[in-house]
Amino acid sequence: MSDSILKIAGLKVSYGGIKAVKGLDLEVNRGELVTLIGANGAGKTTTLKAITGTLPACKVEGSISYLGKPLAGMQSHQLVQQKLAMVPEGRGVFTRMTIHENLLMGAYTRNDKADIERDIEKWFGVFPRLKERSTQLAGTLSGGEQQMLAMARALMCHPTLLLLDEPSMGLAPIMVEKIFEVIRDVSKQGITMLLVEQNARLALQAAHRAYVMDSGVVTMTGDARAMLDDPRVQAAYLGE
Ligand code: ATP
Numbered sequence: 001m002s003d004s005i006l007k008i009a010g011l012k013v014s015y016g017g018i019k020a021v022k023g024l025d026l027e028v029n030r031g032e033l034v035t036l037i038g039a040n041g042a043g044k045t046t047t048l049k050a051i052t053g054t055l056p057a058c059k060v061e062g063s064i065s066y067l068g069k070p071l072a073g074m075q076s077h078q079l080v081q082q083k084l085a086m087v088p089e090g091r092g093v094f095t096r097m098t099i100h101e102n103l104l105m106g107a108y109t110r111n112d113k114a115d116i117e118r119d120i121e122k123w124f125g126v127f128p129r130l131k132e133r134s135t136q137l138a139g140t141l142s143g144g145e146q147q148m149l150a151m152a153r154a155l156m157c158h159p160t161l162l163l164l165d166e167p168s169m170g171l172a173p174i175m176v177e178k179i180f181e182v183i184r185d186v187s188k189q190g191i192t193m194l195l196v197e198q199n200a201r202l203a204l205q206a207a208h209r210a211y212v213m214d215s216g217v218v219t220m221t222g223d224a225r226a227m228l229d230d231p232r233v234q235a236a237y238l239g240e
Pocket of ligand 1: 041
């Protein structure tokens with residue numbers, strides 16, 4: 001039997017009169033990289049915000065459970081304690097802190113100092129650009145470097161589930177390739193991820209399973225590789 005990490009059932013979110021999510025079911029199992037793709041305004045970010053409880057005042061229905069327990073009402077710091085980490089759109093690194101200090105902040109729920117430094121070295125192995133710049137202020141990093149730092153920082157809490165919101169947003173193509181290389185690498189290490197992306201091709205190439213969202217509903221779900229070959233996905237999301 002699959003080991004369910006995240007289960008969303010019948011999620012509906014309305015902002016005033018706008019129905020952004022209209023009854024979404026989604027599941028992420030242990031070790032999976034699941035991607036949620038779709039056009040602008042499909043409701044992807046709203047879905048992630050519903051998971052992390054960071055939606056503005058709006059109407060939310062349905063259930064979201066994490067490791068078998070409901071997530072409703074959980075605060076951000078409690079989520080990190082529960083090892084549910086999120087890399088938000090726009091990244092949110094601490095700009096006035098160095099790379100090293102940002103990584104320490106990511107480990108604030110832990111007190112195993114030697115282990116933390118070992119982890120930092122481990123992630124520096126995955127993100128060599130960060131190692132070269134470990135004493136540099138995060139605010140002076142390029143967009144791609146900040147994205148890598150935000151990911152490395154989230155990984156420092158040893159997440160059971162990592163949520164990634166549009167990691168390729170606003171990055172140069174070469175940096176996008178690099179970020180996806182890292183996502184695949186992190187996935188190979190067994191970390192469970194839910195990846196929201198507009199770059200459908202790269203997301204489908206990296207993921208195990210995918211959900212396609214359009215105007216607040218899931219229109220397709222299944223094996224990510226198979227979706228790459230699906231003419232409907234090719235026409236609507238892969239520009240073919
Ligand atoms: P994108 O890829 O462009 O970020 P998305 O799939 O993440 O799109 P959402 O950001 O979830 O889509 O938006 C879904 C719908 O909800 C859109 O129509 C958007 O305009 C609306 N929406 C999002 N946030 C708010 C808000 N705070 N108030 C009102 N409407 C909102």
